[in-house]
Amino acid sequence: MKKAFLFLCALFVCSATFAQATPTSGKRYNIQNVSTGLYLSYVADDWNVSRVKARSNDDDQVWKLGATADAEDVFTLANDGKYLTKHSIYDWDNILSDDPNSANAKFVITETTTRGNYTIQLLANRGTDNYYAPENGTVYLNKGIAAAEWQFEELPELSTLEVKRLEPLKNAEKVDVNTAVSVLFTKDIVAGEKLGDIKIEDETGVVADVVGTIAGERLNIAHGAFVYGKTYTVTVPANAIEGFATPITWSFTIANPVLPKEPRSYNIKNSTSGYYLTVPTTPPAGDSRLTVVVDKIVEDNAATQLFTFSNPDPIRPNVFNIAVGGKYITKTGERYASTLLDEPTVESQFEVTIGGVGIKLHVVSNTPTQFLGTNSSDGTGTVYLDKDGVNAVWELEEVILPLAIYKTFPSNDATDVALDAEVKAQFNTDITASALATVTIKDAQSVAVEGVSATANGTFLLIAHGDLAFETTYTVTIPAAFVGLEATEEPFSWSFTTEAAPVEVAPVKSFTTPADGATDVVLNATISVVFDKDIAVGSAGLEGITLTAAELEVNLAGTAAISEATLNIPLAAEATSTLANNTVYTVTVPANTIKGVTDAITFSFTTLVGTITALETIDANKVAVYPTISNGKLTLVTPAQASIKVWDVAGRTLATYASNGNLTIDLNYANGIYVVAVESNGEVSTHKVILQK
Template sequence: MNKGRIGTASIVGMLLVLFLTGCGQEAINLPDTTRPTVVSTTPAQGATGVSVTTVPTATFSKAMNSATINATTFTLAGPGGAVVAGTVSYAATGSIATFVPAANLATSTTYVATITTGAQDAASPSNSLLANYVWTFTTSPAATVIVPTVTGSNPANGATGVALATAFNATFSTAMNASTLNANTFKLTGPGGVVVPGTIAYTATGSVATFTPLLPLATNTTYVATITTGAQSQAGVALANNFVSTFTTVPPATVPVPPVVVSTIPLNGATGVPLNQTLSAVFSNVMNPATLNTTTFRLTSSAGTAITGTVGYVAGGNTATFTPSAALLPSTTYVATITTGAQDTTGTPLAALYQWAFRTVPAPTPPTVISTTPANNAAGVPVNQSILATFSEAMNPTTINGTSFTLTAPGGVVVAGTVSYLATGSIATFAPAENLAISTTYVATITTGAQDLLGIGMANNYVWTFTTAATSDTTKPTVISTIPANGATGVAFNTAVTATFSEAMDPSTITAASFTVTGPGTTPVAGSVTYAAVGNTATFTPTVNLVPGTLFTGTITTVASDLAGNTLAVNYVWTFTTGAAPDTTPPTITQTNPVSGATGVALTQTISATFSEAMDPLTITTATFKLATAGGDAVAGTVSYDALSFIATFTPSSSLEGGTSYLATVTGAKDLAGNALAGGTIPNPWNFATGAVVVPPPVNLGTASLFGGFGGGAGMTNQGTETVVNGNIGTTAVSTLITGFHDNTPNCIYTETPLNVGLVNGSIDTAPPPPTVGCPNEGTAVTSAIAAQAAADALTAYNALVAFPNGLDVSTCPGCGGGSAGELGNRVLAPGIYKSAPGSFDITQGDLTLDAQGDPNAFWVFQMATTFGVGTPSVSRSVLLVNGAQAKNVFWQVGTAATINGIVGGGTLQGTVISQAGTAVSTAGVVAVTTINGRLLVLSGPVTLVNTVINVPAP
């Protein structure tokens, strides 16, 4: 009886185990616990007669963590355990570790190679080799040089009817150095020598190199495969001659309409994507579910690391899904790929490989507003401008609407307008239905109804105010810088491409249609386009690395427009050439303001960090740039980024507290190649303590801020054909006192001659009458009122500059080279207020340098009771800005008149000049172009320009 009971219980138990094992089998997602092994080596175990120039390699059974393949885990030793010096590298393609001896090995000697258990796979730190792997080999009595050759190829030389999805294989006579088989040594070209983009892999077993095109080849086309003598064996011996093979693809055939991807989640270029996001792609055709799997639907990080996950298919919606096995990493760019292995139910493959990219959220925290345009408390805002707010992460577009984003006039009157949201940049836009009222303060609000993709709303309403000007913005935007710069060579082939504009842009006009990169020639480069309002910067991020050693062309078209609807005047085009190496150098912080340990810091201080190189502006947010008290209380604020000086700035929402210690931190910011910020000699985090002083801000120009030139009641005159004013000009006098100019309005010409032609890339505001019959909207009562308001605002600003206290007397300068008592040449001046005891300032003995010391909000005021002169009769002089100094923060208050390089022309002046009696630039007949990055405002007298370019700074 006992035996019977025991047997029955055992059977029941086994059945229960089997039942429980079967139930939920599909719900268990076990981690990868398989340990890696070494599957092959070169030289093989026990090999003899090995060349003294051999390079030992080990091929693993799976992808390894490259950081664990190093000189500690991969060693080579000679007789008696003598360590052989050398370098260790790891090639992800093929999972091959390589040991390159620093010098030739000794002849007739036995060596011991070892891979230790410190070598780990890419899945988990616990997956290491089970035991050290050791093999030996013996070198030959004398060095043997074996010249490698290509012994065969597939397709064979001269083959025809080759399939369009064919990869080209080449088999070598001896083991090769995988690192020498790359895009420079192994190429596939089509007609005209056009390089076919693709990937290159090397398999040690069989010594086979494979070139796989990224896209299907063209039909009925002859291709040429070339392997150059740059390809070397593991012994460092090159091919004797270039290997060249040709083949011709199949002729075109009538095929069904191939499926295409019509939409994705997340959108291409989306930022702030949740870490638990499931990806989906909707197809145009009903798909064969069996062809949608982890081979045809893949996800990788920007570093190329494959993300494991499961792939599903929803037949009713023609939708494929990819669910990552684990949460994605924060602040990381991912690339999703659907290959042409995906087929519809007729067996027709996807028309082309489809890829899209997105960036994950920095952290699962409530979204915040990190930047606005206009900024809080901004003045002189054009009445026809849209309003922008940039969020810290991707938002739910349905929650960004007229209820969560509002604009109100005095008295709480709601302004009618349209609200839109752009995923690429996480930017909300409020476009007023009609122009705003002049000289009026408005309140913009983003409510807690605005939610991110996880349904998390803003913690508090975000409110900011601004005051309008008396006029519209009619100035066309320009591209002021690009990275890479025009004509740059040796550019890292893994970089993104950026263009920075002269003012805030309408983000909906910055797209893959208006910002393109092509190369070689007119071949489009696949990529995503984003716009960062924090720095007025558009970024083109290639889907895959650019081709090394290739000329590329960047283009911004006239579709790109500012927030007032003004487009670029012409397409902006620049070129650059890639080099042979990627950018793997992490950025560092080279300067902070305040410096670490500073005391007595002003309560209105902004916090800034200068980087060693250009940064990805989308990584400059309040999540990566933080300010807190020493007690850990976070300080609310907004961020901005200057793409010209590489300076990020944190602006507190309110004044800092007096006598308080603060800690600033920058983490997670990346450069344009995706390299994360690293530590350097500058402390990060850095601390400082406030004093009890509030530093007065730069003077408010009001509506005069929109003018590049203003001639008081005496007008403006241009002489020459190279004059361009990127801003407005005006006078309180009649239109006939504006001569030698025209604006963007057809037929509106202000007394031009063939020798005196000047373009105003903005508006011209004067008192009546109109200059010609063809422009009835100029020289009117409206433009007269605008000019009158600008004159009044200029006078207010002038008086404020005169009243600025505690000006430092710099009327003498020992060692500056002589000159007048108010000589500023050959000086380097820190931010501050400067006065001249003699009453005048000159820049004649050399250039003047203004050093912001890493603070982009630093400002300078130069007070003079009489004249201001720049340049000598024989040499032009300039004002130079360094370490974040900006022209918009430089002011010259001139008691009488200013003369800018009045004899020879040329040179560059930075800042706004407000003079009483007049300002003249250069002399009639001088062809050298003088540049003014600022404004020339005169209260009573005239402004005279000769071949002058004026660039009005953005607010």
């Protein structure tokens, strides 16, 4: 059976006759669907490249069969040197790939009961009811037999070996960094003697790992990694292909995508369609607030197409909030839908990565393969958050706006600002500063803060300053001339209020030594008051401290001294070197002697009864009490014969022990501060222990 077709050419009418043929490897065919009368055609699509269309005589309807090692009725189907292959995700869709050996690129072609008609099945579907057949113009891999018969119309062989197409195209710009490099010829090719001499070079030298391989009509050229923004030249020497004596040389330039910077503003263009991301006044149908339009809109640009990028997390410099018209693009409850909010949330954070010739925008809370992209693979229509492929690649075009402050630190009208807070302003573009002394920080009475100096660093103006006062409102002023504008323009300014002065917590007495009411106090006992925090001299000074006894009319207290949290009270120089036996002594620390302590501290103790005049302090090398912060267990190292006492902070004796040199005791008391006294041969040593169980 033959069919005749007449074609109108540019200057003459020509005719061609196509015969139904038996599918044979190495032959070229137009493949007609019997049910629709339309021809199998390739279209560029990320999901499914197969369509049926009216005859066009274009290359997108020319299919070449290739043999496989599986069986005589198993073939590859190639269009322009690339192979029809099952989609990696969707079993019913198909794409073109470079790999003829993939199991997903092998098809069973079987003649039906109607002579000259054939079915096509993915090899994996052999023996099932899933056929390669059209539905509503698209051809799927899982359709029934009803529309699954095809006829193969053989095309004449091309006699001349010529270059049909270069990939990337000659002098192409903005080429994907992951681009495949290949040469498509008009007929099947065979490796020549110079196939191993193919080179790819940039201005710095030869690209590594360049290897040429042949797949039917196509010379594929594998290569090492390309670099963004570089121009590469490919050289295929003469006789790299058998029978092709002409060298092939061409160049192309890899894209150099613009990456966003904070706080720059951009128009965002879809790299597939060239359309611009837009927030229309009337939202598109469905549940997304974003779409794309053909051109940049000049009017109302800020409200619809001007997107500002800001970084919410300095630890992740490639994560941004994206605002348009002062509102933030934010994912709604569904993974694909978007809305606009006045304030950003975690669902407003986009991770920016380089993809193809531009960038990809991924909502951080979505799965890693879901990106901001158009609903259609051609880069048009409504925009959602769960797309992938070329329709999810975008290009940034920076929009230069009048100089303005983008963000201040502290923020305008901030309160409770720390006195040492960093003061700085971030502008919407890089700044060059001059007249450094003209930046001021002043309070409400126009009193300037001392030590103000400003330094420009990129978009930031860093403002060092002297001491700020508590609970004071300050205004920062940056003259316009400082950042390169006309001096007559309004200055940049903002205000903030510092924190209130902290309320100081007064020190509290923890214990005294000796303890209040203590008896049998050694005559050379240390006299001190220990507080719960470090102390300072109060308004009354230290001179009013007294140490008295009823029998005496003199103050025995010497010059007191402070050491961290302890007030030490020595005996006066004119007093005897020790206290008297069997005497009640009273220590008085007047109010405000210690800063914050507004009540007087008084405690009394009674010295030893007997003829012992003094106890020397035990050499520190002879006594050890540890740990000083204990859960109850204490270890003591003492002289060979020693008496141990445990006091609480009230001076009560809680326990006594005898030690022959080493002793372990258990302080079975409530958490708090205790004193352990070690006495031996007329010498004494006291130790503070904190019990913390």
